[in-house]
Amino acid sequence: MDNNEKLQILKDLISFRTVNGNEHLVTAYIHDLLAKHGISSTFIKYAENRDDLIAEYDTGNPGPVLGFSGHADVVHEGALSTWTTPPFEPNVRDNRLYGRGAADMKGGLAGLTIAFISLVESKSVHNGILRLYVTMGEEVGELGSKLLADKGYVDDLDAVVIGEPSGVSKERLDAYVDSGGAKFTPELAAKLHQVSHDRKSPEQHFIFFAHKGWLMYEVVAHGKAAHSSMPKMGINAIDMLVNYYLKEKQFYQSIQATDPILGDTVYAPTIIAGGKQINSIPDIASLKVKVRTIPEFDNQTIIKKLH
Numbered sequence: 001m002d003n004n005e006k007l008q009i010l011k012d013l014i015s016f017r018t019v020n021g022n023e024h025l026v027t028a029y030i031h032d033l034l035a036k037h038g039i040s041s042t043f044i045k046y047a048e049n050r051d052d053l054i055a056e057y058d059t060g061n062p063g064p065v066l067g068f069s070g071h072a073d074v075v076h077e078g079a080l081s082t083w084t085t086p087p088f089e090p091n092v093r094d095n096r097l098y099g100r101g102a103a104d105m106k107g108g109l110a111g112l113t114i115a116f117i118s119l120v121e122s123k124s125v126h127n128g129i130l131r132l133y134v135t136m137g138e139e140v141g142e143l144g145s146k147l148l149a150d151k152g153y154v155d156d157l158d159a160v161v162i163g164e165p166s167g168v169s170k171e172r173l174d175a176y177v178d179s180g181g182a183k184f185t186p187e188l189a190a191k192l193h194q195v196s197h198d199r200k201s202p203e204q205h206f207i208f209f210a211h212k213g214w215l216m217y218e219v220v221a222h223g224k225a226a227h228s229s230m231p232k233m234g235i236n237a238i239d240m241l242v243n244y245y246l247k248e249k250q251f252y253q254s255i256q257a258t259d260p261i262l263g264d265t266v267y268a269p270t271i272i273a274g275g276k277q278i279n280s281i282p283d284i285a286s287l288k289v290k291v292r293t294i295p296e297f298d299n300q301t302i303i304k305k306l307h
Helices: 003-015 024-036 106-122 143-150 170-178 186-198 237-253 299-306
Strands: 041-047 050-058 065-071 091-093 096-098 129-135 159-162 213-222 266-274 284-293
Touching: 003 024, 003 096, 003 106, 024 041, 024 050, 024 106, 024 129, 041 143, 050 106, 050 143, 065 106, 065 143, 106 129, 129 143, 170 186, 213 237, 213 299, 237 266, 237 284, 237 299, 284 299
Parallel strands: 065 129, 065 159
Antiparallel strands: 041 050, 050 129, 091 096, 213 284, 266 284
């Protein structure tokens, strides 16, 4: 497989608009690509036009099971006015490729698929099993990964390589190191600065061997509707929710537990909503939160303490 063919695979994947749906466009494409190279694969259906894909190369000799995994969906492209070129028309400028999903993670998916095909054709893997997973619904709910886990398709894995992007622009490297998303020792931070300075690329990339878990939940406050001219006749759900939110924020700030590899719990309230019209006291308001969790203060501990 030459470089032009590899680049075309990435371009083809980017051209599919798989925004939390229609992932079969990608899984069908990769199914056909694998078949062209004599590799069979299997669809695992989730819903109409949404499925996972699994391909496997078994050497026939005892050894570890290594997985390559990438997801087929992408984040919504947002307002088209913010794009220099159409998001689903891959565009190469200055030896860089632009398009929705070029990084997250059609690029990673293309790379893993190409690596899988190359390893199978070269017969350079002599022991164990090599497996390729293409998943759907990762950006909203990790649906495809859960489907595979529930059906036992990952039970025998010894390790898995995930092709998620892990880069940050050099200008934002300090902010990234200090963000808490990953743990960096002072020595590692200094080394990163030196490496970034010596390289010409505009961003710094990382390889992570461990990752936080996550917990996602919604809190709903129920009040009592009333006309805005008589607010005391009702119970404002927004007030109730704000009172809760302030206490919840204090709770997360009080967590002392930390992990030597993963660092601290990361709390991120992301969506808040309440009210339907300006002249009515809202009877319902909601807050959505996503938390990155660590083993020392796990999901069940947080759920118990929130209650």
